[in-house]
Amino acid sequence: MRLLFLGDVVGRAGRTVVTDHLPGIVANSRVDFVVINGENAAGGFGITEAICQELLDAGADVITLGNHAWDQREALVFIERQPRLVRPANFPLGTPGRGADIFTATNGARVLVANLMGRIxxxxLDDPFAAIDRVLDGLTLGRDVDAVVVDVHAEATSEKQGLGxxxxxxxxxxxxxxxHVPTADHRILSGGTGYMSDVGMCGDYDSVIGMEKDEPLARFTRKIxxxxxxxxxxxxxxSGVAVEIDDVSGLATKIQPLRLGGELAExxxxxLGDAPSDLLAAI
Incomplete structure (x- = not known):
């Protein structure tokens, strides 16, 4: 099977590039399952129910969250009735929603999607290593599920690599x-797991990690x-990454980055098959 993961959707610009490109990718490319991190989709901070539905309608199968999960307070309520919205599994016991679940891909594959938040x-929060061990306890990749995808929402690359x-x-x-910055270390680890330290953001890169430049610069230079x-x-x-997964073992056989539009080299x-017709001729 082939899986596509898209990075943090930041504000209206990020939502627009997703709704402009993702439906065509899903319709015309060899992709069976799509995961999007949507925790910055509502004005850069959190997600609303309407925006969640917009991303699902564009082609996302699952939306993951992170440290801004509850910035839009309505998320505390609607996450209970939206099974395809996944928050970090290492939030404290009793937090609304779910930190992992098993979903069905278009090809019938069973895909477990888990979300973790770093502590560095x-x-x-609770220990992400112990949290993911609890999620996977009793499950064998290739037997009980056909694929396992883990979104590590974290600041430190060392912690992300450790979890990898x-x-x-x-x-x-x-x-x-x-x-919010794509790294160049996409690879398959020795045990067969596809890995990338940060997939980048879906947003305007003429910015400071998705935000208009003036305010971050003022805070950096004046501390006010x-x-x-x-x-x-x-x-x-x-910005995203595509992974080809073996149908028997559930391990990665190929991992390749995706970047379309905006300031980054495409x-x-x-x-995923042939590139979209509007991709730059140089690619």
Missing amino acids: FMDP YHLDGRASLVVGTHT PQARYAPANGAASL TWPEL
Whole structure:
């Protein structure tokens, strides 16, 4: 099977690039399952029910969250009735929603999607290593589920890499989100798990990690807040990673980045088939 993971959707620009490109990718490419991190989709902070539905309608099968999960307070309520919205599994016991679940891909494959939040330079939540061990307890990749996808929403690449190696051979894909800048370390680990430290964001890269530049620069240079952070709304890039997963073992056989539109150099994963016609001729 072929799986596509798209990074943090930031504000209106990020939503627009997803709704512009993803339906065509799903309709015309060899992709069986799509996961999107949507925790910055509502004005850069959190997600609303309407925006969640917009991303699902565009082609997402599952939407993951992170440290901004509850910035839009309505998420605490609607997550209970939206089974395809997944928050970090290491939130404290009793937190609304679910940290992992098993979903069905278009090809009939059973895909477990889990969301974790890091603890280094972030809120001190429960141990993400122990949390994912609990999620996977009793489940064998290739027998009980056909694929396992883990979104590690974390600041430190060391923590993301640690979780990647901790899950090597037990997950199809371990991918980092949160820092909004795509890394160049996409690879298959020795045990067969696809890994990338950060998939990047779906948003305007003429920004400071998706936010209009003036306010972050003012805070960096003067240490005085001038205004609220606001998402940049220029031409956005769609950033993600595609993974080919063995139908028997559930392990990754190929992993390739995807970037479309905006300021970043465009690249198309050949494992999804022919590139869209509007991709730059140089690719």
